[in-house]
Amino acid sequence: MCIRWYPSLRMTSERTFTILEHTADKGIYAKGRTMGEAFESAAYGMFSLFVNPKNYVPTASREVQIYADDREQLLWKWLSELIFDFEVEKRLPLDFRITDIDDTHLTAKVYYRKVGEDIEFRGSNVKAVTFHQLEVAEKDGIWHVQVYFDV
Numbered sequence: 001m002c003i004r005w006y007p008s009l010r011m012t013s014e015r016t017f018t019i020l021e022h023t024a025d026k027g028i029y030a031k032g033r034t035m036g037e038a039f040e041s042a043a044y045g046m047f048s049l050f051v052n053p054k055n056y057v058p059t060a061s062r063e064v065q066i067y068a069d070d071r072e073q074l075l076w077k078w079l080s081e082l083i084f085d086f087e088v089e090k091r092l093p094l095d096f097r098i099t100d101i102d103d104t105h106l107t108a109k110v111y112y113r114k115v116g117e118d119i120e121f122r123g124s125n126v127k128a129v130t131f132h133q134l135e136v137a138e139k140d141g142i143w144h145v146q147v148y149f150d151v
């Protein structure tokens with residue numbers, strides 16, 4: 001397993017994640033002071049697998065509401081919604097502000113730009129979020145999430 005550490009790229013909130021290598025998949029281990037920050041870091045890390053988000057400026061935003069049965073499903077649905085935005089709507093999510101979150105619901109503002117020829121991709125795009133080793137937990141006041149993707 002190869003692990004690379006990426007420190008915060010955003011000044012208003014800690015944005016930290018680690019890329020996890022796993023056979024044919026890639027994963028993200030992310031953390032934050034709140035569950036929302038950990039979910040934001042996981043989303044940022046997911047898109048960092050195939051594009052450098054800090055190289056682009058968002059041109060639009062939209063509000064997202066996600067409902068789920070538990071924290072793990074909430075993370076899965078959150079990241080899956082962002083993949084849908086990218087793959088189907090051709091919007092590249094670049095930044096995230098989760099404004100409300102609990103164990104079964106989140107509200108977020110997603111800042112994005114339309115996918116165009118100016119976007120420089122690297123590696124393989126994420127195809128899907130998996131439930132393999134999916135974890136959302138709080139320990140000693142820090143929220144941790146781990147998620148793997150089909151690439």
